Amino acid sequence: MIEGERVYLRPLTEDDLPKVLAWNLDQELSEYLDSELPVTPAECQQWFAQLKSDRYAQVFGIVLYHNHLLIGDVELINITWRNGHAELRIRIGEKDYWDQGLGTETLRLLLGYAFHQLKLERIYLRVYATNRRAIQCYRKAGFSFEGKLKRSRHLPDGHDTIILMHILREEFLELEKAWRKELSRQVG
Structure with a gap:
């Protein structure tokens, strides 16, 4: 378990799959995801079984304390593992909890785990340019712009671009110091 102030991260379990499936089927949530998601209970079970045996992936549930x-x-x-890179994906599936800073807190927790425990060097992500809420969250967590993949998705009124973002270990460690300093000022 990875513990924060308002949320903790724990491995997903089979009991979580109905909720994950509901999020996958939610049009508003899936609109911003750049991947094919399991959309039936059987596909979700298969995805989960594959995930448990994949040494190149780690998936956590975001849980309120x-x-x-x-x-x-x-x-x-x-x-x-050899180069110390990983791709990050995040989803706050319960919309009542959007815009409360929980995504930023989750990112900070996962980045701390990735850089301290897993000893990774670089975390990157892809986000649609139209997903402004997510881009703001990623910037707050320390991610920087890296590039664009134009015409990545067809939209009724044109195309969408994927923004590539990243954060390096040393960048995160500097930000982590600043966050701790800010927290100690708030507490003290």
């Missing part, structure tokens, strides 16, 4: 409600999931995928 005060009521132990699973509100989302966060993943490190495509981990290349």
Whole structure:
């Protein structure tokens, strides 16, 4: 378990799959995801079984401390252990908890785990340019712009671009110091 102030991260379990499936089927949530998701219970079971045996992926549930409600999931995928890279994905599936800073807290927790425990060097992500809420969250967590993949998705009124973002270990460690300093000022 990875513990924060308002949320903790724990491995997803089979009991979580109905909720994960519901999020996968939610049009508003899936609109911003750049991957094919399991959309039937059988596909979800297969995805979960594959995930458990994949040494190049780690997936966590995002859980609220005060009521132990699973509100989302966060993943490190495509981990290349030799080079210390991984791709990050996050989803706050429970919309009542959007815009409360829980995504930023989750990212900070997962990045701490990735850089301290897993000893990774670089975390990257892909986000649609139209997903402004996510881009703001990633910037707050320390991610920097890296590039664009134009015409990545067809939209009724044109195309969408994927923004590539990343954070390096040393960048995170500097930000982590600043966050701790800020927290000690707030507490003290």
